Amino acid sequence: MDLDSARILVYYIYGYDKYHYHNLYSAANNQAHTLTSLRSSHMGSPTVLETIDAYLDTVSLSRSANTARTYRNAMNTFLLTLQLNHIDPERTDAGQATLEWLTDFISDLKTYAPTTERLYITAVTGWFEFLAAENIAAVNLPGLRVMIRRRARRPGQRLPQFPQNAIQDVLIFAETLSSRPAEENRERLILLRDSAFLLTLADTGLRVHEACNLRRGDVDWQEGHAIIIGKGNQEAVVRFSERALRALRTYLNTRSAFDGNSGRPLSSLPLFARHDKGAGKRILPVSTTTGRAIIHTRVEQALGPDAVGSITPHSFRHYFVTTVLRASGGNLKLAQELARHKNIAVTQRYAHLSDDELDRSYHEIFNQ
DSSP: OOOOHHHHHHHHHHOOOHHHHHHHHHTGGGOSOOHHHHHHTOSSOOBHHHHHHHHHHHHHHHSOHHHHHHHHHHHHHHHHHHHHTTOOTTTSBGGGOOHHHHHHHHHHGGGSOHHHHHHHHHHHHHHHHHHHHTTSSOOOHHHHHHHHHHHSOOOOOOOOOOOHHHHHHHHHHHHHGGGSOOSSHHHHHHHHHHHHHHHHHHHHOOOHHHHHTOBGGGEETTTTEEEEEOGGGOEEEEEOOHHHHHHHHHHHHHTHHHHHTSSSOGGGSBSSBOOSGGGTTOOOBOOHHHHHHHHHHHHHHHHOGGGTTTSOHHHHHHHHHHHHHHHTTSOHHHHHHHHTOSSHHHHHTTHHHHOHHHHHHHHHHHOO
């Protein structure tokens, strides 16, 4: 089913992701909760609960599993608000939806953290836009957005906190992993993989899931960069340091016999592979869970059990941005581009951590 011009206009004005609908309609024969099937089973409008199910189907088709889970939690909370206000989601027509429902919902979210409040409001706003796009309810979308701006709290900006010196110690430890003895080749591969993984996170600014999803063919070894599909399904170029490339080459050269016997093109194989007994001789990619476990294990080995939890996968990204700012004399635009921040205000939050001149001036004034 093609999107008609009216829907396209709604998407353009209100920013609703039309790819939700492309994906939904392309899989309509396999989905139980499409608007077509709902309307065919009702003389009037579908119920609130049915449209929420249909809306969440569109989210799950076009968003990550984590986002879909968060949106489902938000809509479950919204359903609870409706029930507390004596609105039965299973019996009430979705066409009766009003902005008062969202006002009540925002009021009920005051016990939540501001960031959670904003996220849940975004999810429920998407449902109202869904109703408008499908001509199920006459929703005043401009009024909805004005009401949100007036009533919703703005989350306070939190400055990134991470133990920079401890991360440097972990990276020094990571570089020594390649020289540690190993009884089996599999253990040797794990040491080399973990070393390359940690150095790659620190020197590229990759998010953990982006690093885990890399394939051998993504890396241009001559240019020292990789083209990835990052956050928001956006294509981006990521640069690798010389030490990260050295660690990767050592790891992949040691892995060459396994890769060569896989029967698959080398370019299609994961850059970081599993080497546990469960994988056997198969070349399987590491999961984000494994990526987090690598950090957990190596942090504990490098710094001791008390440090576990103080360094997360995202700590390496904080380290990367701060390192770029310090080395470039506070060049925010450079740091923004290398970190792939859409909004330079996100990069600005790191500037206080890299202003060495302020630190020196302060100590000259108060400590001399």
